[in-house]
Amino acid sequence: MKGVLQIKGASGREKKAPKELESVLNQYFGYSGFRGKQLEAIEAVLSGRDCFCLMPTGGGKSMCYQVPALVKTGIVLVISPLIALMENQVASLKNKGIPAEFLSSTQASHTKQRIHEDLDTGNPSLKLLYVTPELVATSGFMAKLKKLYNRGLLGLVAIDEAHCISTWGHDFRPSYRKLSSLRKQFPDIPLLALTATAVPKVQKDVISSLCLQNPVILRASFNRPNIFYEVRYKDLLDDVYSDISNLLKSSGNACSIIYCLERAACDDLSMHLSQQGVSSAAYHAGLNSKVRSSVLDDWLSSRTQVVVATVAFGMGIDRQDVRIVCHFNLPKSMESFYQESGRAGRDQRPSRSVLYYGLDDRRRMEFILRNPKINKAQPSSSSNELSEKALADFSQIVDYCESSSCRRKKIIESFGEKVQPTLCQRSCDACKHPNLVSSRLEELRRVPNCRFNKISPVFQSSVKPAHLDTEFWNREDEASISAEDISDSDDGNEVVSNIAISKVPAKAGLDAKFKALERAENAYYQGKGWWPC
Numbered sequence: 172m173k174g175v176l177q178i179k180g181a182s183g184r185e186k187k188a189p190k191e192l193e194s195v196l197n198q199y200f201g202y203s204g205f206r207g208k209q210l211e212a213i214e215a216v217l218s219g220r221d222c223f224c225l226m227p228t229g230g231g232k233s234m235c236y237q238v239p240a241l242v243k244t245g246i247v248l249v250i251s252p253l254i255a256l257m258e259n260q261v262a263s264l265k266n267k268g269i270p271a272e273f274l275s276s277t278q279a280s281h282t283k284q285r286i287h288e289d290l291d292t293g294n295p296s297l298k299l300l301y302v303t304p305e306l307v308a309t310s311g312f313m314a315k316l317k318k319l320y321n322r323g324l325l326g327l328v329a330i331d332e333a334h335c336i337s338t339w340g341h342d343f344r345p346s347y348r349k350l351s352s353l354r355k356q357f358p359d360i361p362l363l364a365l366t367a368t369a370v371p372k373v374q375k376d377v378i379s380s381l382c383l384q385n386p387v388i389l390r391a392s393f394n395r396p397n398i399f400y401e402v403r404y405k406d407l408l409d410d411v412y413s414d415i416s417n418l419l420k421s422s423g424n425a426c427s428i429i430y431c432l433e434r435a436a437c438d439d440l441s442m443h444l445s446q447q448g449v450s451s452a453a454y455h456a457g458l459n460s461k462v463r464s465s466v467l468d469d470w471l472s473s474r475t476q477v478v479v480a481t482v483a484f485g486m487g488i489d490r491q492d493v494r495i496v497c498h499f500n501l502p503k504s505m506e507s508f509y510q511e512s513g514r515a516g517r518d519q520r521p522s523r524s525v526l527y528y529g530l531d532d533r534r535r536m537e538f539i540l541r542n543p544k545i546n547k548a549q550p551s552s553s554s555n556e557l558s559e560k561a562l563a564d565f566s567q568i569v570d571y572c573e574s575s576s577c578r579r580k581k582i583i584e585s586f587g588e589k590v591q592p593t594l595c596q597r598s599c600d601a602c603k604h605p606n607l608v609s610s611r612l613e614e615l616r617r618v619p620n621c622r623f624n625k626i627s628p629v630f631q632s633s634v635k636p637a638h639l640d641t642e643f644w645n646r647e648d649e650a651s652i653s654a655e656d657i658s659d660s661d662d663g664n665e666v667v668s669n670i671a672i673s674k675v676p677a678k679a680g681l682d683a684k685f686k687a688l689e690r691a692e693n694a695y696y697q698g699k700g701w702w703p704c
């Protein structure tokens with residue numbers, strides 16, 4: 172084990188020159204220089220300041236607390252939402268000779284005891300301790316932290332995936348709320364909040380919920396220059412399954428993830444890919460944990476090339492060399508799309524994001540989002556507000572697909588970041604093949620969407636609902652459709668679907684509600700003769 176560099180000084184206020192920090196980075200991690208905002212974040216916490224650090228997926232957030240742990244007096248406490256994530260980081264730190272541990276319910280009691288004994292000594296050997304927010308919320312563990320703090324042995328508290336504290340975030344975790352007491356309990360210990368979530372509202376929420384004091388706010392660019400962005404149009408493809416399997420085969424067995432909206436779609440697509448000779452497996456919450464962990468193991472160790480997954484396959488997936496992330500269905504927002512596609516190329520090497528856009532997928536997602544009953548309830552706003560917000564978020568991703576302008580620019584601008592004209596360098600389909608993308612969009616406009624060819628007599632009558640027009644996806648036309656127009660035309664279906672959903676017991680979960688909705692919706696539209704085609 173390498174000796175850990177111990178630099179004595181008043182807890183929370185240690186200033187290190189960049190050169191010394193660089194030598195720690197090099198000695199322990201083998202990197203020649205800091206990336207993005209890493210150095211600024213490290214210097215902020217070493218000078219005792221609170222810090223909010225926003226870096227994209229794969230940006231290197233963990234270095235912002237791992238390097239301070241090696242130069243700072245005392246222990247760095249890392250709060251992380253996933254045990255798998257903690258296990259991975261601790262294993263990799265131990266490999267580098269850095270004393271790190273995690274505490275969780277999954278550990279053997281003798282291991283926990285050994286860690287607690289170390290914490291109780293006057294001079295613990297640990298430099299990093301990873302815990303869950305649930306553990307921090309217990310009075311027993313808080314008392315232990317207090318003791319460390321009172322002995323001047325708590326150097327920094329890092330809150331990883333800090334967006335989980337926000338009800339506006341996509342991964343809200345109630346136990347994160349309890350972290351708001353940290354600032355009061357440890358008034359002079361720097362808090363470092365780290366996230367890859369780009370939505371400004373979530374950022375503000377994180378800073379105020381954690382009561383960060385005059386924090387240094389660092390935002391790295393959201394541009395992922397090594398990812399090539401592309402949209403393919405399902406309605407223009409003869410066979411979407413063949414298209415996707417050809418894409419995967421031509422990538423030469425590259426490690427890939429395909430996201431689907433529903434479990435059944437994961438099973439179905441994975442089966443098709445396997446039939447077409449692509450090594451793939453489905454992963455979703457409907458599989459038991461044994462199956463899930465063996466799918467994950469096979470994929471992590473390259474025995475399986477492709478995982479076809481719902482968003483259950485997300486945070487904490489620690490594979491750097493994912494070369495392709497496909498979306499087989501439309502994600503629900505630009506934020507989700509960015510997080511999911513961002514799992515490609517965490518090693519900074521060239522990678523691809525391919526989104527399969529389908530007109531039916533769009534209509535279906537809009538229906539789901541319009542229906543507040545199947546959306547996650549959030550305490551601070553009404554269902555209607557939520558539904559409107561969800562639809563507004565969704566319209567950004569629709570716009571991404573339906574536009575012939577630079578995809579990269581669309582993503583980055585959606586997070587409020589200014590974009591340089593030279594940013595893309597032909598690394599999205601719209602910039603690389605502008606004529607092709609424009610002509611595909613033209614073609615798509617002419618697609619007589621199969622549902623509309625089978626419009627029931629009700630809709631063939633005098634007033635055809637505007638959103639059922641074949642030109643419905645023209646943005647200007649659509650902007651003129653009021654919410655009332657849309658809900659009036661779908662009244663019957665909404666009533667039927669609401670009844671179906673209300674019959675599903677609350678504890679059955681979202682998936683059961685989706686299934687009930689799907690059955691009701693299918694029956695309703697089949698009765699009208701125009702769904703599914």
Ligand SMILES: Nc1ncnc2c1ncn2[C@@H]1O[C@H](COP(=O)(O)OP(=O)(O)OP(=O)(O)O)[C@@H](O)[C@H]1O
Nearest residue numbers: 202204205206227228229230231232233234367491
């Ligand atoms: N300064 C650096 N130079 C080179 N590689 C680095 C540097 N900092 C971090 N890395 C590497 O970049 C990869 C991503 O780092 P890390 O896991 O910390 O990212 P992250 O921001 O936490 O990503 P995610 O949000 O996906 O968890 C890791 O392999 C890490 O070792």
